[in-house]
Amino acid sequence: GNSDTGGGGSKDDGKITMGFSQVGAESGWRTANTTSIKESAAAAGIELKFDDAQQKQENQIKAIRNYIQQKVDVIAFSPVVESGWDTVLKEAKDAGIPVILTDRSVDSADKTLYKTFLGSDFVKEGRLAGEWLVEQKKSASGPVNIVELQGNTGAAPANDRKKGFGEAIAANPNLKIIASQPGDFTRAGGKQVMEQFLKAYPKIDVLFAHNDDMGLGALEAITAAGKTPGKDITIITVDAVKDGMQALADGKFNFIAECSPLLGPQLMDLAKKVHAGEEVPPRIETEETTFTTEQAKEALPNRKY
Amino acid sequence: MTDSRPVLTMTGISKSFPGVRALHDVNFRLFPGEVHALMGENGAGKSTLIKVLTGVYDTDEGAITLHDEPVSFSGPMQATAAGVSTVFQEVNLCTNLSVAENIFIGREPRLFGAVRWGEVRRRARALLARLDLDLDVSAPLGSYSLAIQQMVAIARAIDIKARVLILDEPTSSLDADEVAQLFRIMRQLRDEGIAILFVTHFLDQVYEIADRITVLRNGGLVGEYLTTELPQLSLVEKMIGKELDVLEGIEEHSRRDLATLEEGTPLVAVSNFGRGGAVEPFSLTIHAGEVVGLAGLLGSGRTEVARLLFGADRSDGGQVAVDGTASSLRTPAQAIDHGVGFCSENRRAEGIVADLSVRENMILAMQAARGWLRPIPRRRQDELVDKYVKALNIRPADPEVPVRNLSGGNQQKVLLARWLITEPRLLILDEPTRGIDIGAKTEIQKLVTQLSDGGMAVLFISAELEEVLRLSHKVAVMRDRQMVAQLANDESLDADRIMQTIASGSHREEADR
Amino acid sequence: MTDTMSRFRTMTGHRLFWPAAVLFAMLAANTIYRPGFLSIELKDGHLYGTPIDILRLSAPLILVALGMTLVISTGGIDLSVGSLCAISGAIACMYISKQPDQSSIAVVATALAMAMGVSLVLGAWNGVLVAVIGIQPIIATLILMVAGRGLAQLITEGQIITINSEPYRAIGLGHALTLPLAIFIALAAALLVAAFTRRTALGMIIESVGGNSVASRLAGIRSGRVIFLAYVISAACAAVAGFMMTANVSSADGNAAGLWVELDAILAVVIGGTSLAGGRFFLSGTIIGALIIQTLTTTVYAMDISPQTSLLFKAVVVIAVCLIQAPAFRARFTRRRRNAPPPAPVADKPKEQVPA
Amino acid sequence: MTTGTLTAGRNRFRLPRKQIPVLATLALLLVMYGIGVSQYTAFSNVQVIFNVFIDNGFLLVVAVGMTFVILTGGIDLSVGSVVAMTAMVSAALLQDGMPAALVLVIALLIGPTLGLLMGCVIHFFEIQPFIVTLAGMFFARGMCTFISGASIPITDGFWTAMSQERIGNPRGNFVSISVLIAFVVVAIAAYVLAYTRLGRNVYAIGGNPQSALLMGLPVGRTRIAVYTISGLCSAIGGILLSFYTLSGAPLIAVGMELDVIAAVVIGGTVLTGGAGYVFGTVLGVLVLGVIQTLITFDGSLNSWWTKIVIGGLLFAFILLQRLIGIRYK
Ligand SMILES: Nc1ncnc2c1ncn2[C@@H]1O[C@H](COP(=O)(O)OP(=O)(O)OP(=O)(O)O)[C@@H](O)[C@H]1O
């Protein structure tokens, strides 16, 4: 870096400096998210200080402290976990630096510690998935056996998607989750768990995977077991990354609740507003949708990630 | 002296290791105010008896009483607390700690729980002064030679307010002066009423200091004798279990003729070899079939010379010629390629690989020289191993036991075998007879003579001047890390003259030339 | 002592007895819980069944653990294997994904060769740090553990690279002689490593270096080379494991491939009886160790043990396996009296190690 | 013959030999700091240094415990999980409305108890510490997720006060209470290692456990004590972490054991035991902290480049330290 980057924000050249602390690079979704933020920062003429916390909250707190020292104009971050941000956010507030949350929220009681939270509603994603299933199976007379591939134990998307899905399917007592194990959001994990599910439970009707990757891994297991994914077993996932959409278009998946990583443009917009002192709503949801096979075929050609 | 009641009795002690019966129904008594020698061949069970006594090993059977109270220590800590202080065979100290700390650790003088380091150092200096040692007590123990470490271990043991003092081969790495020093202190302690158990392989020492002797053979008790009533010869017979003319073997004393050997190109010739802080530059030539003895006080740098010649340490400068052609001896592997072998004095740290079996330890050097891609065929291994197990009388004779299970002396023989198997042209033996029983010692001495007769060159390092004189064609004398003289072993050379050389250093110029 | 008693003693005294017994007990518990657990059926000329799954899934771990065994035997440790798996998989998949004909054998072979080449270089890097520069192994390999994940992601640009290559897929999922190919690959690697170490003198020399490096040097062993070689072998094993992991899901994930496999590998090695202090190593023990770990994982899924307790379960099994193996622990139970001898090496003859 | 006093006056040049690794680390740390200051103007703020301490206080405490373990030649992989478990238990108990003082006591007891158990298994059953503490790690992490799958916020007044109290100038340069606690722990540990029997026994065991046993030192007791100390330090670290984040999260401090081991080793402690200082560990923690600060200040690195650069800096550091160490040996 050159010698004046450290004080970049303090100079009043009108250029906004933003410190952004990313969770990590643990999935394709996350890298798409990072790319979106970097590209839109460049497009919006915002100087971005990027830090990868490698899935550690401690690292994020350290990064935020350093941003405060560097006197950046705006701090944005995707918290690794929900709780535990009050102290450092207070320091940011005292230093007069506005904070924007992206992707995941924090549970601070003091809502003045951050300006706004931009991100998807994981509970809603789970609910959308569940509602679709309820709709599909409303005519089912007998029990419908569901297996669930969870994300990392304790991660907010995993907890919330499970919660939303659970709430939605409660509408139909026939729908029953017979097994639920973490597949750690990875293909290998999804595959290995699904193999055992298939052995342990002869009759599986539905698979709900907390992300596409686990679903894709499970596909392999299902095929290897001699079943037809999408037909013998209904597959519902979340995210809508390219490979997932392809599978959906091919009819191997049945439904995807989108979770868009393309938060960049919205974030930069917010940053400018916040810097200019404008009021912004405390909660901004990303524009998201759901996909069925037909919709996927349409959307696939112009998917960016 | 011996009419009081024994301070310590051991009755019916048995102890087995997997596959070995190390002790079998052994009785032992120790009286206050006596020096009691425990004698026996390598592997007879001496160290095991001591370890059983001090609780390092549990007994299989038998009872121990101390002051008429039955005791069963769970380890040296308890034994020490009960007044039994021990110096174990092989120096067992922590080389990473300072000298002073090694002496006092576990019973440091303290003030409100804090160790008083000044006091520790002061007392350590005072204690070492009793042994006529002047060391930098805050230097790490590891920076001193094995002999000094041995003295420090003794200092530690005699400082403990003990009623029973156990010394397992304390003299094996000491030279005559230090032995004398040690004996002076042992007598003093004995006169204070302390009971001393003493293990050694030096018969002279036994007769000089011991009041009573217990002999073990093959894990069994042979008997307990008053020193005055047991002539040397019968002691040896009792240890070995058969009548032998070993002693005569040792007396055989042949002057060896240097002149004829020194013709022709030397096998190894080094000049200006040296290493800063360890040995001053020296020059030395060794011819095929020649035995060069290295004499000097402990710490005079003999081991350092050996290590330089073997490439274990690198020389700062100087030249080497092997068979007249310039070569380099910068790593042990290079030295071995040139046909040099080196049997270290520190067998535990630098010799045996405790995990491996006797067989593997023996063939290690040969295998290393061949490279790992060309394993020695198993049949050949067995032949070689078998040959040397027999030749050196290694016990137990099972080559597949881990070498860690062997007694100290037998481990030494394994090491010797390791080098003999490589059929080196120059064999460097650093204290090869340390801790070896009298029978084996003679064997090794005979072996050296045989080997040199067969054309092998030997660099022989020993604290025993007698032994050096007996075997060598030429004696190089070390003093204060300098090679002060190289003396032909002719009629005029005897121990006194070597000692004078060491004391005066007058021949220094001669060596420097 | 009766004859059967003594035979029992010799049997339980054998180094592999307890690890094998634990494995057996775990399989038995599973079978009781789910009677179909052990059943194997023949479908389309392939054998299917949980035992086959366990074998197939443990293949990458076995591979990594084999290399790890040698490294640990030299008294070292290799934390970078997980990252190496990710790198080798990433390179192979990246290359294949860029080719027009992903299913061509030549393409796959080139990809494997490239990835293997890079892995060997990285193994050599570890070897140099440890053997030449003299950095403590745990730290030396920690460098590559951290940076290696970054490298893998650099190669894949943080994306999950999906490929569609039948020959590559076969490494993970193919079949031969009714059994998964992965099993044969692991077996071949095991036999190769066994031959490499036990048919030559390498094994003994590694054990000697690990047992007492000073003494080994003085015996003329160029220990640097031996240690170097161990890290290179470990890297090669990790590379093959990386191929297998990525082939299994036909995609390379720089972040997740081989995550924490180093811990499992070390665990397998130790369960197999090799001491972390270096010295004697036991390849067959390592393999059983790896099987135990994989069976454990499968059990957690198959018994539907709740994710919250699965780590607790793992802790219990690990400690149980190690306890019953520990001579000191057994001594406490086989002999009531305090007078048990110190843990002496069990009466076994160190013999040529050729895994079954 | 007469050789008066045997002068084994073999005074090789060895004055600072034992301290060389520590000194090398110190020198390199200063160089690294210098680089930071010359590259980034804000780097010279005193608060940057204070922040390194604030952000690494808990790491420091845990590393001190690990120093004890490594000095005996052992290793403790459970520290990260125990830290997390302590934070988790505190958060859960506080949520249930238990008074802060009682929670502190309970939380501080869990770590040492687990450490004691592990120490006993290691000592009595002679199982390698790596494995025992790995099982401990699984256990503690399992307990975390068992207590709760999601993070639990802490709203307790005492915790909040400890977390947000700024010592010094609250608007300018300040440190947190955790930093003071960490320094107290460091001071106590340094004293224990240098001046108490327990401390000296730790070094002796690390030097040669067999010898230590034969010298009559309480090897078993010391070894168990060391793991208990490490457990206690992890517990304190866990409390500090819960001050720091005001929450307990099941997956916090994953992989922390490796950071801690790295810090201890960079600080000059040898993994085989017997040599090293607490002060070195402090430096090791600072090195890791400064590397991280440098990377955030740069702020232009990609996620994967971050890892590569951390690895690279670690390598450069260790290599230089090693070379300096060799040069002056
Ligand atoms: N830990 C052990 N495991 C198995 N066998 C052992 C062990 N220690 C000693 N032995 C065996 O016990 C026997 C007695 O050994 P011990 O060390 O007592 O002999 P020693 O009389 O001290 O001999 P030396 O004079 O050589 O030191 C030997 O056969 C030895 O191999």
Ligand SMILES: Nc1ncnc2c1ncn2[C@@H]1O[C@H](COP(=O)(O)OP(=O)(O)OP(=O)(O)O)[C@@H](O)[C@H]1O
């Ligand atoms: N603590 C030390 N500081 C400096 N030099 C040392 C130290 N310890 C040993 N040396 C060097 O090593 C030299 C040789 O010691 P060494 O023990 O090898 O001699 P030695 O004659 O073989 O004695 P020993 O009979 O004890 O084997 C010493 O003279 C000295 O130069």
Ligand SMILES: [Mg+2]
């Ligand atoms: Mg002995």
Ligand SMILES: [Mg+2]
């Ligand atoms: Mg010597």
